[in-house]
Amino acid sequence: MNEIVKKNGITYGIITGLLSVLITTLIYVIDLKLFTSVWLGFLSIAMYIIIGIVLLSKTRKEFMGSLTFKDAFTTYFISAVIGIFISVAFNIILFNFIDPAAKATIKELTMKYTVEMLQKFNTPASAINDTIKSLEENDQFSVFKLLQGSLFSILISAIFGLILSAFFKSKSALPQ
Template sequence: MDKSALISKLSLKYGFILAAVSVVISLTLHFINPVMLYTNFALPFIILIIFIVLLVFVGITIRKEIGGYWTFGEAFKSFLIISLILALVAVLYNILLMTVIDPDLPSKAAAAIGDSQRAMMEKFGMASEQIDEALEKAGNMEEKLAPTFKNSITSFGVSLALYGVLSLILAVILKKKEPTTFNTFPTES
């Protein structure tokens, strides 16, 4: 198998493994508290850090499995394949979660987000009228969370853009050039 095909095969394998890990984490958090992911501001950043670490580990693993070296282009291709899988699975999982597993989640999450934002604004000393105005400007959160076609495509696009930037950064960091060997010719004495 040539190097490019091997990179694609390994990227698909690890992309689906990471997607499964993502779904397991999300389901676990959902069953602990369905709205925790929407109201705990630190949790998404913690999950992001975990996934960056996992992506670095996977990148190093793939690089080792293909011989220890890869160019920026090969690394970027690998991370892009993984990113496509993660983004697609995330959208499909979200649709399944909000239509089959917990159809009331958009309304529960929207209410929890509104309460959380209201509490934060009250903590900052905002007047009740200002809070109501700010929440009204934010728009209908339930509509934004509903798994509509438009929201799903938007979510996929945003995820892909973010993963794309992350893929570029990781490809730059994890590329490893094969050392150049020079042929030395014996000198005649």
């Protein structure tokens, strides 16, 4: 594996992971209601995309403008997996060992928010009840659910990585 790919992937993965830990910590300290904030979720996604763009721009520059699709994707994927691993490890520790009561509070807030949203869309009461029952039965912060969610995050990151890599790969010279 190319040293630039490895160095940038690891460095930006650590940056992404630590940023995620910082955001989670700030939300935890400021107000648990923020865990149900849609706009904060979109803001986080935008931040991760911007970090990916900066990462691939830097990597392309270090490759003197000659970045292959494979190197771009590998760099992004390494970064994403490391960032996700750090974030999930922190969430496992925070919500299962440091403050398990917080996950119960977030679950209640999530159920309340979900009911309000479903009611705004005139969802039938039976569907709302089914949704609430499903939420009550699941522990979104259990070790298993967090690990399961990390697999989904890796898959989504891979898709973003494919798209970004297609934009950042060097254009092949046309055969003469």
